[in-house]
Amino acid sequence: MAASQPLAAETDLEGGFDRIAKGYDFLTQMNPGYRKHLRWSARRLCLPPGARVLDLCCGSGLSTQALLDVYPDLDHVVGLDASAGMLARAARRLPKGKVTLVHGDATDPAAAGVEGPFDGVMMAYGIRNVPDRDACLENILALLRPGGRVAFHEYSVADSVVQKALWNAVCFGVIAPSGIALTGVVDIWEYLRRSVNEFDGVKAFCARLERAGFVGVEERPTDGWQAHILHTFIGRRPAE
Numbered sequence: 001m002a003a004s005q006p007l008a009a010e011t012d013l014e015g016g017f018d019r020i021a022k023g024y025d026f027l028t029q030m031n032p033g034y035r036k037h038l039r040w041s042a043r044r045l046c047l048p049p050g051a052r053v054l055d056l057c058c059g060s061g062l063s064t065q066a067l068l069d070v071y072p073d074l075d076h077v078v079g080l081d082a083s084a085g086m087l088a089r090a091a092r093r094l095p096k097g098k099v100t101l102v103h104g105d106a107t108d109p110a111a112a113g114v115e116g117p118f119d120g121v122m123m124a125y126g127i128r129n130v131p132d133r134d135a136c137l138e139n140i141l142a143l144l145r146p147g148g149r150v151a152f153h154e155y156s157v158a159d160s161v162v163q164k165a166l167w168n169a170v171c172f173g174v175i176a177p178s179g180i181a182l183t184g185v186v187d188i189w190e191y192l193r194r195s196v197n198e199f200d201g202v203k204a205f206c207a208r209l210e211r212a213g214f215v216g217v218e219e220r221p222t223d224g225w226q227a228h229i230l231h232t233f234i235g236r237r238p239a240e
């Protein structure tokens, strides 16, 4: 599948997220289930006690907070994001000590200095934004310990005309108008709508994960209006 088009010719994704960083947390509070569903995906990672975890595309830290809420005994979380503005908000939210924040590209976390092995990798609303998804998955696999687990928390509508229509209606009618009103930024909401439409269907993304070498790949639904629009995709690196 072709990667999504960039936000707009004159902008980039990091810049787009920098521009909405201030309003992002307030906007997500208006989304019923945003934080609850992140906790569901964190729980579906099934981390062992004392785990070391990587949160790719951690943004303002809501997914990192979900990991800390679900696993109060985890050892450490590394949160990586390409947007300095989102990371600044994450730094304000998250407890010092248990969390390290890294500015970098999720396609190749090692290039930003992130060192494995990790017991788990969470990527919430991230993989859809990465142009070279296969390279990203290969690099994630390499950062996991044998048996280590992944959870991708992501929108996918390509397999269902009904879900696609619902997604576009909610995006046009609710998400884009609220997002524009709260952030003053227009193009990122159109990018969001389009990138979800263009992302892999559920079957294609599961197949992509298996091709990358993950085993035990499964899709789990969420609930509410986004029940079959927002999914958790889980898998693990084979044990050696």
Ligand SMILES: C[S@@+](CC[C@H](N)C(=O)[O-])C[C@H]1O[C@@H](n2cnc3c(N)ncnc32)[C@H](O)[C@@H]1O
Residues within 6 Å of the ligand: 013, 014, 017, 038, 056, 057, 058, 059, 060, 061, 062, 063, 080, 081, 082, 083, 086, 104, 105, 106, 107, 123, 124, 125, 126, 129, 130, 131
């Ligand atoms: C919608 S936010 C999600 C943040 C967080 N995971 C959450 O659940 O609230 C998506 C984040 O992905 C980041 N992002 C997009 N492409 C990226 C890339 N290639 N590398 C690192 N971060 C990226 C953006 O900067 C943004 O902060």
